[in-house]
Amino acid sequence: xxxxxxxxxxxxxxxxxxxxxxxxxxxxxxxxxxxxxxxxxxxxxxxxxxxxxxxxxxxxxxxxxxxxxxxxxxxxxxxxxxxxxxxxxxxxxxxxxxxxxxxxxxxxxxxxxxxxxxxxxxxxxxxxxxxxxxxxxxxxxxxxxxxxxxxxxxxxxxxxxxxxxxxxxxxxxxxxxxxxxxxxxxxxxxxxxxxxxxxxxxxxxxxxxxxxxxxxxxxxxxxxxxxxxxxxxxxxxxxxxxxxxx
Numbered sequence: 222x223x224x225x226x227x228x229x230x231x232x233x234x235x236x237x238x239x240x241x242x243x244x245x246x247x248x249x250x251x252x253x254x255x256x257x258x259x260x261x262x263x264x265x266x267x268x269x270x271x272x273x274x275x276x277x278x279x280x281x282x283x284x285x286x287x288x289x290x291x292x293x294x295x296x297x298x299x300x301x302x303x304x305x306x307x308x309x310x311x312x313x314x315x316x317x318x319x320x321x322x323x324x325x326x327x328x329x330x331x332x333x334x335x336x337x338x339x340x341x342x343x344x345x346x347x348x349x350x351x352x353x354x355x356x357x358x359x360x361x362x363x364x365x366x367x368x369x370x371x372x373x374x375x376x377x378x379x380x381x382x383x384x385x386x387x388x389x390x391x392x393x394x395x396x397x398x399x400x401x402x403x404x405x406x407x408x409x410x411x412x413x414x415x416x417x418x419x420x421x422x423x424x425x426x427x428x429x430x431x432x433x434x435x436x437x438x439x440x441x442x443x444x445x446x447x448x449x450x451x452x453x454x455x456x457x458x459x460x461x462x463x464x465x466x467x
Contacts, residue, residue: 229299230255230256230257231250231253231255231256231257231299231300231433232257232258232260232296232297232298232299232300233250233256233258233259233260233298233299233300233301233302234259234260234261234262234293234296234298234300234301234302234333234338235247235250235259235260235261235262235301235302235303235304236261236262236289236293236301236302236303236304236305236326236329237303237304237305237306237344238259238261238262238263238267238304239263239264239265239267239268240304240305240306241384241421242304242344242381242384242421242424242425242428243302243304243305243344243425244267244269245421245422245424245425245426246302246304246425246428246429247259247261247267247271247278248271248272249422249425249426249429250277250302250429251271251272251273251275251277251278252272253429255433256277257277258277258278258279259277259278259279260279260281260293260296260298261278261279261280261281262281262283262289262292262293262329263280263281263282263283264282264283264284264286265282265284266280266282279296281293281296286321286325289325289328289329289332290328290329290331290332291332293329293332293333293336294332294333294335294336295336296336297336297337298333298336298338299337299338299339299340300338300339300340300341300342300432300433301329301330301333301338301340301341301342302342302344302428302429302432303326303329303330303341303342303343303344304344304425304428305321305322305325305326305329306321306322306326306344307321307322309357315356315357318360319360322360322361322364323360323363323364323367326343326364326368327364327367327368330343330367330368330371331371333373334371334372334373338373339373339374339375340373340374340375340376340377340432340433341368341371341373341375341376341377342377342378342379342428342429342431342432343364343365343368343376343377343378343379344379344381344424344428345361345364345365345378345379345380346358346361346380346381347380347381347382347454347455348380349361349362349364349365349380350362351363351365351366365378365452369450372446372448373448374448374449375432375448375449375450375451376448376449376450376451377428377431377432377451377453378450378451378452378453379424379427379428379431379453379457379458380452380453380454380455380458381419381424381455381458382419382455383419384419384420384421384424385419385420385421419455419458419459419462422462423458423459423462423463424458424462425462426461426462426463427453427457427458427459427461427462430461430462430464431451431453431461437461437464438451441457
């Protein structure tokens with residue numbers, strides 16, 4: 222374990238924990254000896270197996286997502302991981318997608334700040350910018366700006382590229398790119414893949430390390446009014462996610 226890792230037990234909250242990256246965040250937190258409990262806001266229980274011998278996972282199940290902010294406020298969590306996101310196809314329209322990706326995410330983040338959460342970790346996307354001409358990237362950028370404005374003691378934003386891994390509901394438009402990414406990763410030891418596509422477990426590891434291990438912040442991020450902010454590029458995600466434990 223690296224010396225910069227927080228020495229206090231981690232009481233974490235996770236939103237989006239049944240998704241591709243979120244499920245890895247949940248499992249890696251559960252597997253960490255530092256984690257005391259994982260409060261997971263979910264619409265349903267995970268469909269895949271969860272290795273949780275110490276019963277650290279506390280599923281907070283509700284299909285009424287409007288109740289999630291109040292539920293989070295009652296957990297005494299100190300760090301929130303958000304991998305919450307949808308697609309236009311699943312949501313039915315961009316407006317419906319925005320209600321999840323922006324409105325719900327921000328409502329949960331605001332509740333976290335008001336309830337005393339010190340660290341907020343957001344899995345965003347490469348190219349996110351509130352100034353983007355592309356609606357999806359603009360929405361993601363607006364969410365980043367909004368959560369930074371909340372003023373958590375530490376805000377971590379990850380901007381991965383194409384996320385590679387086994388989704389519960391494969392996105393057909395991404396499947397050819399996944400095959401290409403895995404092919405180049407296989408023949409190059411990852412070098413030809415990592416700069417544009419990252420494995421979900423690596424992204425999850427980067428999220429947890431950036432949120433809990435101060436040593437990976439050396440020379441990174443910035444401070445505004447005593448608040449620390451770090452936006453991880455794709456290269457940062459790979460470097461932190463692949464970092465060897467000391």
